[in-house]
Amino acid sequence: MTFPVGEIVASRRPHRKDAARNYDALLDAAREAFAEHGAEASLEDIARRAGVGIGTLYRNFPTRRDLFESVYASDVNELVGVAQEVAALEPWEALTAWLRRFTGYMVTKRAVREALNDESEIFQACRESMYAAGGPLFERAQEAGEARKDMDFVDLLRMVAGITATAFDDDAQRDRVLAIALDGVRTTVR
Amino acid sequence: MTFPVGEIVASRRPHRKDAARNYDALLDAAREAFAEHGAEASLEDIARRAGVGIGTLYRNFPTRRDLFESVYASDVNELVGVAQEVAALEPWEALTAWLRRFTGYMVTKRAVREALNDESEIFQACRESMYAAGGPLFERAQEAGEARKDMDFVDLLRMVAGITATAFDDDAQRDRVLAIALDGVRTTVR
DNA sequence: CTTGAACCGGAGGTGTGCCTCCGCTAGAGT
DNA sequence: ACTCTAGCGGAGGCACACCTCCGGTTCAAG
Incomplete structure (x- = not known):
């Protein structure tokens, strides 16, 4: 099973040094702004936070949706990595450790999910990555009798x-x- | 224990027939718009939905906050009524029946809570009403051994x-x- | 160092929302 | 029926967000 999310994100990132720096700054600023103001955060404010012109924002992310997708994808990417890290723990501990990270991720992501409906191709890919990463942790806990089986x-x-x-x-x-x-x-299931 | 929320809401409501109708229409439209678009819903859109001029909206609710407070208060009012209705049921059933209604209420209210910080006087009064109405249901369930005591x-x-x-x-x-x-x-608590 | 392609910033046109203000309308009391 | 006042609608000024476009700048390859 491959996780295409990382490649999608990487493909957007420009090659030149200054451009790449701006790209990262925009992604961070957007993450922050979306967490703070929700899906309707002002794009001009995001550009200001990132310390770049509004034109730069639009060159990197022609539409608001592009920005959402990139922020979301980069976060999913991290969660997938965490799943691999915790795989060595005991079933229940592995699951809850991952869910704790999921928590932190979710706080920021509420806004993104609110705006990105399931039509989006990237969203689909991200969801699959998430399930592929976290699902086995849950199933392992179920098989170990640590999680109920009717969910x-x-x-x-x-x-x-x-x-x-x-x-x-x-x-x-x-x-x-x-x-x-x-x-x-x-x-345990009754 | 009295619940001042109802009085606050009633006190705002105009006396004249047409004015009262407009007031109600605005409240309904606002409830709908906030549920749909969140706290940032357009006030002009709310006036349009209600079929009144923007001026009428501002006369009844000079600030966005006034509108939030009124919508929120009228909903809390209803929940308080439900708590009295379910009081006759068995402890656990009474609690969950009330929480089910709380669910429906919460779907619409997410936006309002997001915008109304705890400074608001009305918000305080509403919260007290909620706790006074639902709290006893929970405590009764705890005493009956149906709900854990460490929360x-x-x-x-x-x-x-x-x-x-x-x-x-x-x-x-x-x-x-x-x-x-x-x-x-x-x-049960361990 | 030179050079050109990639990249940058922000001015500015357009749209939309906020809120005020005032001439008009219609309910309520006599 | 008459009046007079509470209430109405929406035009319009202001602010801000969206997005495009282009003259100037900076990187990096040779």
């Missing part, structure tokens, strides 16, 4: 995504609530 | 709010995931 990986992701996308009083509360919900997942 | 009502609301605010493939998936998370809540 699937998609259910789990939705659950974690929902909980982590909400505003909590502090991180401790978020972790507590997440742990409680995961207790529901760990329940 | 509080706020944790529970955040959890349900998070899960229900997310996009699911269908209602069945949402219910399934919610039920799993609630299994975590029902777990």
